[in-house]
Amino acid sequence: MQFSQIIGLEDIKQTLAGAIQHNHVAHAQLFLGKEGSGNLALAVAYATFLNCENKTPESTDSCGTCASCYKFNKLIHPDLHFIFPTSTTKQITKRDEAISSAFMKDWREFFIKNPYDSLKNWSSAFGGEGRQCMIPVEDGRNIIRSLALKSFEAEYKVLVIWLPELMNSNAANAILKILEEPPEKTVFLLVANSAENMLVTIQSRTQLVLIRPFGDEEIKTHLIEKMGVTAERASQVAMLADGNLNEAYRLLSETQNISQDSFRDWMRTCFRFDIPSMIKEADKFNELEKEAQKSLLQYGLNMLREAFAYRFGGENLVRADKQMMEFIKNFSKVIHENNVERLQEKLTTAFFHLERNANARILFLDLSLQIAGIFKQ
Numbered sequence: 056m057q058f059s060q061i062i063g064l065e066d067i068k069q070t071l072a073g074a075i076q077h078n079h080v081a082h083a084q085l086f087l088g089k090e091g092s093g094n095l096a097l098a099v100a101y102a103t104f105l106n107c108e109n110k111t112p113e114s115t116d117s118c119g120t121c122a123s124c125y126k127f128n129k130l131i132h133p134d135l136h137f138i139f140p141t142s143t144t145k146q147i148t149k150r151d152e153a154i155s156s157a158f159m160k161d162w163r164e165f166f167i168k169n170p171y172d173s174l175k176n177w178s179s180a181f182g183g184e185g186r187q188c189m190i191p192v193e194d195g196r197n198i199i200r201s202l203a204l205k206s207f208e209a210e211y212k213v214l215v216i217w218l219p220e221l222m223n224s225n226a227a228n229a230i231l232k233i234l235e236e237p238p239e240k241t242v243f244l245l246v247a248n249s250a251e252n253m254l255v256t257i258q259s260r261t262q263l264v265l266i267r268p269f270g271d272e273e274i275k276t277h278l279i280e281k282m283g284v285t286a287e288r289a290s291q292v293a294m295l296a297d298g299n300l301n302e303a304y305r306l307l308s309e310t311q312n313i314s315q316d317s318f319r320d321w322m323r324t325c326f327r328f329d330i331p332s333m334i335k336e337a338d339k340f341n342e343l344e345k346e347a348q349k350s351l352l353q354y355g356l357n358m359l360r361e362a363f364a365y366r367f368g369g370e371n372l373v374r375a376d377k378q379m380m381e382f383i384k385n386f387s388k389v390i391h392e393n394n395v396e397r398l399q400e401k402l403t404t405a406f407f408h409l410e411r412n413a414n415a416r417i418l419f420l421d422l423s424l425q426i427a428g429i430f431k432q
C-alpha cells in the first residue's frame with residue numbers, strides 16, 4: 056500500500072513520511088482513528104515506506120515497485136506480521152486454534168479489497184458470522200516467538216495489530232511485555248478505533264498518531280473520480296457518511312442494488328413490449344428520489360457498455376460481480392452495433408431532461424416505448 060493510494064489525508068501523510076525521512080521512527084505507535092477512517096491503510100503504507108528499498112532522503116512515499124514494496128503490497132512480506140480479532144468458525148471450532156495466522160489468506164483479500172472496512176464485515180469475510188471477535192493470548196505468544204527471530208530481509212520487522220482494544224487481558228499483557236523490551240529494528244503499529252478499553256500501560260508506551268476522519272470533500276472527490284458517481288449524489292453520500300468511508304461505500308451500494316434490480320425488470324418489460332407494465336414501472340420510477348432516477352439511467356448506460364463489451368470479448372472485458380455478470384450475458388444477446396448507439400443516446404437524453412426537471416412519469420414511459428421500439432427492430 057502506498058500513501059498515494061489512500062484518499063486525501065495529505066496532512067497526516069506528510070507527518071508520517073516526515074518521521075521516516077528524518078529518522079524519527081518510534082518503535083511503538085498507536086494509529087487512533089474511527090471506523091471507516093484511514094488508520095489501517097496509513098499504518099500499512101507507513102510500514103511499506105519504512106522498508107522501501109528505493110527511498111531517498113527526498114522521497115515522500117514508497118516506490119511501489121522494488122522487491123520489498125511488491126511483497127508489502129500483497130501483504131506477503133515475511134517481516135510484516137499481523138494480529139487481528141478473530142472468532143471460531145464452522146471450520147475452526149476451537150477458540151485457541153482460531154488465531155490470526157489461521158486466517159491470513161482471508162485477511163489479505165479483505166484488506167486489499169477495502170482497507171477501510173469494518174470489524175463487522177471482517178467477521179463475515181472470514182466466516183465468523185457475527186460471533187464476538189477478540190484477540191486471544193495465543194496470538195500474543197505466537198507473535199513473540201516470530202519477532203524473536205531475526206528479520207528475514209527487511210530493514211525493520213513490522214507488527215500491525217488491528218483493533219488492539221479487543222485483546223483479552225492475557226494477550227494485552229503479553230504484548231505489553233514485548234513493548235517494554237522491544238527487539239531491535241522492530242516497529243509496532245497498533246491500529247485502534249477507540250483507546251477506551253486499552254491498558255493504560257500500553258497506551259503510555261506508544262506514540263499517539265491521531266487519524267482524523269475523512270473530510271466531506273475528500274470523500275466526495277473520491278466518489279466522483281474513482282467511483283463514477285455524479286457530483287450531486289457524491290455530496291449527499293459524503294454528508295451522510297460523516298467521514299466514514301466505509302459507510303459511504305455502503306450507502307452507494309444500497310442505491311446500486313436498487314438500480315440493478317429495477318433496470319433488469321425494466322429492460323424485460325421493454326423487450327416484451329408490455330405496455331401495461333411499462334406504465335406501472337413509470338409510476339414506480341416516478342416515486343423514486345431524483346438522485347435514484349438518475350442513478351438508474353447512469354446504471355443503464357454502464358450496463359449497455361458492459362453488455363456490448365461482453366459481446367466482443369466475453370467475461371475478460373467486463374467488470375461485474377456474479378449476479379451482474381448473469382444479467383450482462385443475457386442483455387448482450389439483444390445489444391449489437393446497430394442499436395447500441397441509439398440506446399445510449401436515448402438514455403443520455405433522458406438523463407439530461409431529468410436534470411432539468413422533466414416530468415419523470417412521462418419521461419420514463421416515453422423512454423420505455425422508445426427502447427421497446429429499438430429492441431423490436
Ligand SMILES: [Zn+2]
Nearest residue numbers: 107118121124
Ligand atoms: Zn519500494
